[in-house]
Amino acid sequence: MTAHSRNTPQFYLTAPSPCPYLKGQFERKVFTHLVGDDAAQLNDLLTHGGFRRSQTIAYRPACETCRACVSVRVRVDAFEWTKAFRRNRALNADLVGLDRDATPNSEQYSLFRAYLDSRHSDGGMADMTVLDYATMVEDSHVRTRLVEYRRRGPDTAVNGRGAGPLYAVALVDHLSDGLSLVYSFYEPEHRDRGLGTHVILDHVQRARALGLPYLYLGYWVEGSAKMDYKRRFRPQEHLGPAGWELKDG
Template identity: 65%
Template structure:
């Protein structure tokens, strides 16, 4: 697709393809481009309407026979961690996340490949090259950061950064009403840390500290075990035909 979008966004519909989450289903997506000066404002509006961002594209499911994908956002100001989540926070108390400009690095890509090879070897991203990864990170026209997680250093309270090996990474958009977790990955050798859960908990803390009401997690897919973790962070809201509704 080489056509440049006009001032008003143009929306396109993909052809049906096998659903990666539910066997026997086919997915279609509606999408538009996020470019130009209005990209941050448009991204906010579309995310609030159930879209997700991938590079400079905003998309949402438009499946003909299935409505299993549900947009989920956590109410960061009201969130209280469960006992298990508190244990995960304690287990990772030696970790610190530092936010950077949306710039890729060789270290990030090495961790990204390790993660994909261990967790998503047959997924749609499994053949991503270092150039593909670079595009995923830096091809953005909105307020995007890379948050790198490392062990705390002796002077982390001064620098705000950890030291040592890179253990986890989150690609995150900051919007007017919250943080949107675009993609995250981690070192599978640290499975005992529950790093996926820890990064979500850290984003909830960041949103609450910044006075932002929401953390957007993307889609919970009813019936998909891979997406079941998203409904554990309550209270949260689900987007339905009548707008966002609270789920305790």
């Protein structure tokens, strides 16, 4: 029997299941566990290779007949601030994001629940309980943070904290060369604010302030309307057979 080190990743392949993005397709994923002392370093390496993290699992598509899922990262130093993006920033200038430990609470879950019920009631996360949410947030062996967005308050200039109810939340991994948006959700009643876009734009600025060159957005899926928004954030690189390549359009 061959002995494997606890720090040597072992990779596994899931069985085929219906694709959540493209009708009529079936997805398979290759995955490994992110545990132990080398979890953060492994997460960095795998993210550069097109993997995404979910709790203590790193995964990437390994579909037999489809290659539509493409890993996307944004170059923050040359980010293109379009008129639409500048309007979004102005519209949400009354919000402030507080960076904090990845600790779940009931207020976050209430917002998470409202977001799922409004935007993804038929998705794979629709039945997540408060315990499932807590696990999603805190079950991590890598450097993970939460950013909570609230309205600016009278003491914001002093303590950096907002006031009032939550407007949005982002779960973010800190990598050696960038930030990786693991998951974000927001108040569905404020559709006019474009809060999903605001969270991404805010993290473009956060990555740049930290001296990090990239913001990782996960997968863009050609042919999937729900993933098409990622194309708007430019310049961006796509991971292909030859590595990360700058895309013009």
